Amino acid sequence: MPSANFCEDPSAGIFEKILSCESADAVGETLLEPMVDALGATSGVFMQIFSSPCGGRHFGARSYVGGTPASVDAYVDGLYALDPVIRPVMDWMDAARGPAPNLLTGSFEHDLEDDPQYRDTFLRPYDIGHVVAVAMPMKTGLETQLACVGFHRRHGDIAFLPQQLAWFQRLVPAIRSVLYALACREALALSETIALAAREAGAEMGFLILDEDLVVRNGNAKGMEDLGLAGASLGGSSVLGEIKQRLLAADRAPGAAFGFKTSGMRAFDIEVRNFETADGRTFHLVVTSGGGPRHAIGDACRRFGLTERETEIARQIASGKCNASLSHELGISLRTGENHLRSIYRKVGVSSRTQLVSRLLHIQ
Template structure:
């Protein structure tokens, strides 16, 4: 009984440390180190990765404990291709934690004679490997992996340690996912701030199907001014535009609307669905003179309607991949359109293009 109580107390202490981790800079100290100590591992690592439809693996956030940085980077650049744990994790399509030892998913007599073992495992004193992998329920479809390692001179991981890792799996997965989301949010905030600094006159607002603001940058919220006198009129004008956008046959087309004639505020509205099928209205706002200059420049450069859509998406700070997703075309098609747009405008890159399109002189 005393032993069980001690085991439970230790587990709770480790879980508290894991769940208290505040950011990725502390992941090695607050998560990997105590978990490795609890499981009797000499080294440990965390890896976030995605597998695209062609089977190519792309890595996200990673961290390592007691693994040399050079070795860790070598694994991420090329050694991972021979790792049976990565292959086993890629085949796990469930959202529940999956705990296994490498010896259970590979022939170790073959593995110990493989280039992967001799080029990576052996130089880094790794032989026994225990893994916890989880595919969170997210639109990104990313995979989270925690790996724990022992040298050949040590004993293999036992069923007891696999059971311990399973008990710890929920805390590990929750902590890693929270850190990933925090990092994504911080990155989005930086991108939004950069966009706002580069294009202070452009507003961006997301509305749900009840006309509630899901997100708005400072300029967009100022243009809508829904809490001010006249906010009701602006919202009614937006609502009508949203309904027209919802009915339009070509979802790539935007519906334009004057939302405040007295202030000269115009908006373009598109209806979109998020990854769960929920309706979202994307609203770009601008002052009428700014919009007039933009449209005049587009006509001067003889941009096609599709090229205008792509140029607006560029002004919204979207990447080529995001533009392709928004307009339901391929990235290659976006790139082909951009080459045509650059040639017509006489520029070499997007910053030059946007500068010319918004030039008042």
């Protein structure tokens, strides 16, 4: 049984430890472990919960400290839907308005007798009797998510003491700031990746972001429509299924990429890029695009047998860049750029920039 002795004033060391957290992988060591010890808890858990653009709730990063890690898998696999403590927070996510519930406490041995299914399928099998938890909404501009941190004691242990709950509550601002910083770092990585793809693809770009579990985390209207996730789109959800199958068979390391063209009435190009989030997980940016000068030029360059570098130079020329600008943009010398341009002229059979762009844009 955890000791009832407890120092009401948290040491500066615990604050320092919490504020040292720089990634989701470090939450267990820097946040959960010191607080499990200070609270006399038997386990602690961190979970990131978000609403998918396709509907439903999903779990992102998570960490656990304690003797029954299988309890986390059982919880996220569906038992969370029975949890009366988290239910108000889930309702807040669905409504997307008003403040989320903050400090959530309870003694399950006394408070949950009216929830026998949850008690008998989760609490009893994993010996969870008392919980103190906080659920924090995180709005980063790209998505709304919840960061939840909870600590547990076994059945038969004494409940968390009032001074322990007050101490935990005083730590909530530090916990919130750390987890919000992690959410913002992830959002920044997503934003930078999207911005790069948007600059390259132009106005015809649609996008989706899939997380490490291939769950849709974000997307714009065109991307959702192209992949059949918005209304009665012609693209069909089978396209998303094909993307997932290709990802499972491909190199999923950060930096790897592949592309293909869909078939059917409304064919369009798809490019999938793997990238690393701020906390080291691998996400996937799916770019959908069809029509538009940039893609017409790309198709034409492939037909003329231009290399990847030559194709990029042709695109820069089509966007109006001079030799000096495109050389600076691509990180090559002016002489190298001019050599590439002569090779492009020879392969396409033209002698000027105007002829080159006209030929590339009109080739069938």
